Structures are given as structure tokens and as C-alpha cells.
Amino acid sequence: MTEQFLIERPSFHPATGQAIFTYGLGGKSFTETLTLPEVDPEKAASPAFAKLLDLTAIVLGVSYFKLRAPFEIVAPNIALSEAERAFAIDVYENGLGEFYARNNLARFGKLTISAPHDAEAIKPIVALPDRALLPIGGGKDSLVSVDLLTAVGLDFTPFAVNPKGPIITSIDKIGTKPVYVTRTLDAEMIRLSKEPGYYNGHVPSTAINSMIAALCAVLFGFNQIVLSNERSASEGNVTFDGRETNHQYSKSLGFELLIASILSDATGGALKYYSLLRPYSEARIASLFTHETKFDRVFSSCNRNFRLTGNDGPLWCGECPKCHFVFLIFAPFMAKDRLLSIFGKDLLDNLDNEASFRELSGLAGQKPWECVGEILEAAACLYTLTRHADWHEAAVVRAVKADLFAQYGEPKLQAAMAECLTDSHDHHIPPALAAKVAAYAV
Numbered sequence: 001m002t003e004q005f006l007i008e009r010p011s012f013h014p015a016t017g018q019a020i021f022t023y024g025l026g027g028k029s030f031t032e033t034l035t036l037p038e039v040d041p042e043k044a045a046s047p048a049f050a051k052l053l054d055l056t057a058i059v060l061g062v063s064y065f066k067l068r069a070p071f072e073i074v075a076p077n078i079a080l081s082e083a084e085r086a087f088a089i090d091v092y093e094n095g096l097g098e099f100y101a102r103n104n105l106a107r108f109g110k111l112t113i114s115a116p117h118d119a120e121a122i123k124p125i126v127a128l129p130d131r132a133l134l135p136i137g138g139g140k141d142s143l144v145s146v147d148l149l150t151a152v153g154l155d156f157t158p159f160a161v162n163p164k165g166p167i168i169t170s171i172d173k174i175g176t177k178p179v180y181v182t183r184t185l186d187a188e189m190i191r192l193s194k195e196p197g198y199y200n201g202h203v204p205s206t207a208i209n210s211m212i213a214a215l216c217a218v219l220f221g222f223n224q225i226v227l228s229n230e231r232s233a234s235e236g237n238v239t240f241d242g243r244e245t246n247h248q249y250s251k252s253l254g255f256e257l258l259i260a261s262i263l264s265d266a267t268g269g270a271l272k273y274y275s276l277l278r279p280y281s282e283a284r285i286a287s288l289f290t291h292e293t294k295f296d297r298v299f300s301s302c303n304r305n306f307r308l309t310g311n312d313g314p315l316w317c318g319e320c321p322k323c324h325f326v327f328l329i330f331a332p333f334m335a336k337d338r339l340l341s342i343f344g345k346d347l348l349d350n351l352d353n354e355a356s357f358r359e360l361s362g363l364a365g366q367k368p369w370e371c372v373g374e375i376l377e378a379a380a381c382l383y384t385l386t387r388h389a390d391w392h393e394a395a396v397v398r399a400v401k402a403d404l405f406a407q408y409g410e411p412k413l414q415a416a417m418a419e420c421l422t423d424s425h426d427h428h429i430p431p432a433l434a435a436k437v438a439a440y441a442v
């Protein structure tokens with residue numbers, strides 16, 4: 001028989017706040033659990049919540065599906081509309097694009113999802129107060145959103161899945177009571193992913209966290225989920241199997257529009273989902289971050305902090321592409337002593353890092369499989385540093401300068417920097433809020 005991935009109907013238990021998700025693959029059963037804060041059972045009884053729970057089961061399934069990546073997905077007890085089926089396929093194809101590219105698996109356009117048809121996908125409206133749930137990732141981006149929402153006076157509550165390290169310390173500094181969710185993955189899945197005969201790889205974590213946020217929005221009363229995804233997140237890494245694959249796919253604008261529509265239908269139009277930082281490049285976000293110093297000692301964008309088992313090293317490892325990229329985009333805008341005190345060392349004055357900066361700026365290799373900005377953006381920031389009093393003599397800046405100029409030419413680099421600092425109108429922020437934020441973030 002053809003191998004299938006089975007997604008069972010999930011269950012929710014208001015008394016314990018636990019949502020249980022069960023999956024089947026190759027004769028094995030896997031269970032993932034979410035533990036939410038104390039819940040009003042009435043809120044959990046709405047058709048909107050039932051629909052969101054089913055869709056969450058679909059999205060969380062990617063972690064288990066990827067062990068074998070079979071072509072057939074079956075969900076015999078989860079009814080899906082045509083739009084929801086397309087959403088599910090998008091999550092399992094494009095959301096796992098990096099996983100397929102790195103494991104050389106041709107799955108694009110070949111996956112099927114067999115599930116009953118839901119003819120009434122647009123659910124009755126749920127009453128949700130005008131409050132924002134703000135996912136906090138512990139890095140610079142969501143903290144810039146904190147600053148913007150505070151400035152324009154939109155009431156928000158911090159939200160995190162499996163909070164740890166910089167997420168907790170940043171939320172403590174924000175000083176508003178958060179909503180925290182504990183997510184427990186099946187330990188057998190993690191064990192198997194290191195065994196022969198099984199695959200491992202990247203999963204679309206923003207899609208996962210967003211579905212969990214949607215459950216909380218309905219249970220705890222928030223009419224909007226405000227992401228902090230930058231415009232650079234829409235750029236892919238490599239073309240594989242005829243498609244552009246993107247490490248940050250579920251942070252892209254395309255995915256944002258798709259999930260926003262699915263969440264809106266599930267709640268009768270009550271729940272909005274948008275990224276407040278979509279108009280901005282990473283460089284622009286870095287420049288906005290410099291306005292506030294209170295998070296300097298507690299935030300980190302280094303993903304080593306966010307492993308399931310936590311991090312026993314420094315806040316910034318200083319070795320990964322994400323550390324290098326964030327250092328690079330802060331350098332043009334932040335006082336040098338402040339930047340050095342955040343990172344604890346000068347990443348641009350160490351030739352061991354030259355190859356990494358070359359990859360980030362398109363002078364070698366490919367864009368790293370990491371949460372980093374656009375190639376041209378990195379090149380433009382490096383160019384700015386070649387003319388910056390504090391940085392033009394840094395070892396890496398000197399080492400790459402000639403190649404940078406030869407590859408791009410000064411006019412292109414200057415234009416790219418100007419483009420980085422020009423805000424885009426291609427976003428999905430409610431217009432009145434967008435206007436207020438634009439007036440503040442000049």
C-alpha cells in the first residue's frame with residue numbers, strides 16, 4: 001500500500017487547557033500537546049474555535065510528516081473547504097520548501113490531501129474585542145513592533161510559544177502580562193529524525209506559531225494578530241524542483257495574505273492577521289530599533305537561543321549567519337560602542353567571518369538557509385560601511401571592498417541603500433493603523 005500521513009481530528013480539554021494532536025505514519029502514532037492558559041469552556045465551544053483547532057492540527061503535522069514525506073496526506077475526520085485544502089497544500093509544499101531542497105525530494109505539485117469537503121467554511125462571526133496579540137520572538141523585529149504599537153496607542157498583549165531566554169527577558173522588560181503556550185513535541189519524532197530511513201529538516205515555524213496564536217485570539221479575546229515580518233522575508237534562497245524555495249516562507253507576504261484569509265473565514269471575518277513591519281527592509285528595522293535602548297541587554301536574534309532544549313552559550317554566538325547579518329545591518333545606524341557592547345565583540349573586524357559576510361552579500365555561495373535579509377540589502381549595508389568613519393577600516397570591510405565594487409558598481413549599491421530606507425506600500429496593515437505608524441516612524 002502507498003505510504004500515507006494520517007492527521008487525526010484533534011481534541012481540546014478546557015479543564016486542563018490542553019489540545020492534543022495525533023498523527024500516524026508508517027504504523028507509528030505520534031502525539032503533540034499544547035498547553036494553554038486557563039480557558040472559559042464557552043469560548044472553546046464556538047464553531048470558530050473548532051475550525052481553528054482542526055487547521056492547527058493540519059499545520060502542526062508538518063513536523064511528523066517530514067520524517068518520511070509521503071505523497072498522500074489523509075485527514076478522514078477533518079472537513080476542509082477548497083480554500084483550506086489549498087492552504088494545507090501550501091504549508092506542506094512551500095512551507096517545507098527548504099526541507100525538500102536540502103533533502104533533494106521532489107514533492108512540488110505532487111502532494112494530495114484527502115479529507116471530507118466542508119461546504120460551510122465561512123463560520124459565524126465570533127465577538128472579539130479590539131485588542132492585538134503580539135507574538136514576541138526575542139529578537140529585534142517584534143521589539144520594534146512593541147515600540148510602534150506603544151507609540152500609536154494600540155493595546156497589545158505579548159504572546160509566545162515555548163518562551164525561553166530572550167523571549168522571557170524581553171517580555172519582562174515590556175512589562176505587560178503575556179499569553180504563554182507550552183508546546184510539547186513527540187520525543188519519538190525527534191529521536192527518529194536522527195535514525196536512518198527518516199528525514200529531518202526545517203519546518204515553517206511562523207505558520208505553526210500563528211495557528212497557535214489564532215487559537216489564543218479566539219479563547220482570550222483578541223481581534224488581531226500582529227506579526228513582525230519584514231519585507232525582506234519574501235525573498236527566497238534557491239530554485240529547486242522548478243520553484244523558488246524560501247527558508248522564511250511562512251514569514252513571506254504571500255503566505256501572510258493566505259493565512260489572513262483562512263483565519264478571517266474561520267472567525268466570520270472577526271480575526272485580522274497582518275505584519276506591522278512589512279513596509280520595512282531589515283536595515284530600516286535596525287535603524288528603528290536604535291531609538292530604544294531598554295532591550296539592549298536582553299534581546300537576541302541568534303537562533304541558538306530558541307532550540308527546544310534552550311541555550312547555555314552567550315546571547316549572541318557571533319558565529320552564525322544570523323549574528324553576522326544583524327551586526328551588519330545595525331552597524332550603519334547604531335553607535336559603534338553600543339553595538340560592540342550588545343554583541344560582546346566586533347564581528348566585522350575578524351577575518352574568520354569574511355566568508356560568511358561574502359555569502360550574505362552575494363559575493364560567494366548562496367543566500368544562507370537562515371532568517372537573513374536580502375542579498376542586495378546586505379551588500380548595500382557593507383557598501384555604506386566602506387564610507388563610514390567607524391567601520392571603513394574593519395578587516396572584513398577592507399577585505400571585500402574591491403569585490404563589492406566590482407560586482408555591483410557604486411551606483412547600484414547607492415540605489416539599493418536608498419531603496420532599503422524607502423518604505424513599501426505593499427503590505428496588509430489596516431489603513432488607519434498604517435497611516436499612524438508611518439507618521440511616527442519617519
Ligand SMILES: CC(=O)N[C@H]1[C@@H](OP(=O)(O)OP(=O)(O)OC[C@H]2O[C@@H](n3ccc(=O)[nH]c3=O)[C@H](O)[C@@H]2O)O[C@H](CO)[C@@H](O)[C@@H]1O[C@H](C)C(=O)N[C@@H](C)C(=O)N[C@@H](CCC(=O)O)C(=O)O
Nearest residue numbers: 063201202203204205206248249250251303306307308371
Ligand atoms: C532554533 C532553531 O533554529 N532550530 C532549527 C534547527 O533545529 P535544531 O535541531 O538545532 O534545534 P530544535 O529547534 O531544538 O529542534 C530539535 C528537533 O526538533 C525538530 N523540530 C523542532 C521544532 C518543530 O516545530 N518541529 C520539529 O520537528 C527539529 O527538526 C529538530 O530535529 O534546525 C531544524 C532543521 O533545519 C529547524 O527546523 C529548526 O527550526 C525551528 C523549527 C525554529 O523554530 N526555527 C526558527 C528560529 C526559524 O527558523 N524561523 C524562521 C522562520 C521560518 C518560517 O517559515 O516561519 C525565521 O525566523 O526566519
Ligand SMILES: Nc1ncnc2c1ncn2[C@@H]1O[C@H](COP(=O)(O)OP(=O)(O)OP(=O)(O)O)[C@@H](O)[C@H]1O
Nearest residue numbers: 135136137138139140141142160161209227228301
Ligand atoms: N516562540 C515564539 N512564539 C511566538 N511568536 C514567535 C516565536 N518566535 C518567533 N515568533 C514570531 O514570529 C515572527 C518571526 O520571527 P523572527 O525571529 O523573524 O522575529 P524576531 O524574533 O522578532 O526578530 P529577529 O528577526 O531579530 O529574530 C515574529 O513575528 C516573531 O515575533
